[in-house]
Amino acid sequence: MHYEGIIIRPPSEADSIILQVTVGCSHNKCTFCGTYKGKRFRIKDDAVIDEDIRYAARNFSFLRRVFLTDGDALIIPQPRLVRIFSKIREEMPWIQRIGLYGNAKSIIRKSPEELAELRNLGLGIVYMGLESGDPETLKAIRKGASPERMVEAGRRVRDAGIKLSVTVLLGIAGRERSSEHARATGDVLSAMDPHYVGALTLMLLPNTELGQKAACGAFELMDPPEMLxxxxEMIAHTHLSGGLFLSNHASNYLPLKVRMPAEKAKALAAIDAALRGDVRLKPEWMRAL
Known part of the structure; x- marks a missing residue:
């Protein structure tokens, strides 16, 4: 397989064939993300993608899912994306689901008909980074979309019959706007009504703008009780019709798997117990991105 640079994927794609179809991220301006720094975004050549698909077909027939990287594969123009999906179906007809990352811009650029076409070709899930529902926070981290656009994008995925997984970032608003961030994020999640929510805890990286701000004292990372x-607050303000709210990423202090809405009260009680010191938090040395 022709991998270039650091390859990341959601935890739920651990048992998937990882197919790199783009290099870098089409946005690549977020102040907290250092994954694609130094990478100029491009779509990989069809010949390289085809070769990797054939290699996967020969060697990974025991896997049932494919995940397309890098940061925003959905930005690929529809004809080329349809070609990639069709090639996967042709070479690996046993594949049950294709997943990829999509930001608000790339989702909204796809018409409902185009998303339906991709769904019919195997697109089963889109992973979208919301990070925050607070407009001031979104602007500060240069996410490139308003809360309203985020909701529009999320609903478009759902309306196309594709599962939606949304990530949010604890601590990203700093101490000053923590409450506003938590409540607004809950409101946006409620409006999107995703199938999955994944909460990550901010970890500062030295090669990012936010990491550099922290180094000079312009941004202060919250402590574990504040993150909890x-x-x-975020879970309390999130009202989903169903699905899972997860905080089981390696960056988090308290792993939770909450089936919404039935287990919401139980989750809040678990957080209260942790805040009282009755539940042990993950030590720093065990946390990772």
């Missing part, structure tokens, strides 16, 4: 209090 923010998580509690």
């Amino acid at each position: 209090a923010e998580l509690r």
Whole structure:
């Protein structure tokens, strides 16, 4: 397989064939993300993608899912994306689901008909980074979309019959806007009504703008109890019709798997117990991106 640079994928894609169809991220301006720094975004050549698909077909027939990287494969123009999906179906007809990352811009650029076409070709899930529902926070981290656009994008995925997984970022608003961030994020999640929510905890990286701000004292990372209090506020303000709210990423202090809405009260009680010190938090040395 022709991998270039660091390859990331969601935890739920651990048992998927990882097919790199783009290099870098089409946005690549977020102040907290260092994954694609130094990478100029491009779509890989069809010949390289085809060769990797054939290699996967020969060697990974025991796997049932494909995940397309890098940061925003959905930005690929529809004819080329349809070609990639069709090639996967041709070479690996046993594949049950294709997943990829999509930001608000790339989702909204796809018409409902185009998303339906991709669904019919195997697109089963889109992973979208919301990070925050607070407009000031989104602007500060240069996410490139308003809360309203985020909701529009999320609903478009759902309306196309594709599962939607949304990530949010604890601590990203700093101490000053923690409450606003938590509540607004809960409101946006409620409006999107995704199938999955994944909460990650901010970890500062030295090669990012936010990491550099922290180094000079312009941004202060919240402590674990503050992160938990923010998580509690966010869950309290999130009203989903179903699905899972997860905080089981390696960056988090308190792993939770909450089936919404039935287990919401139980989750809030678990966070309260952790804030009282009755539940042990993950130590720093065990946390990772």
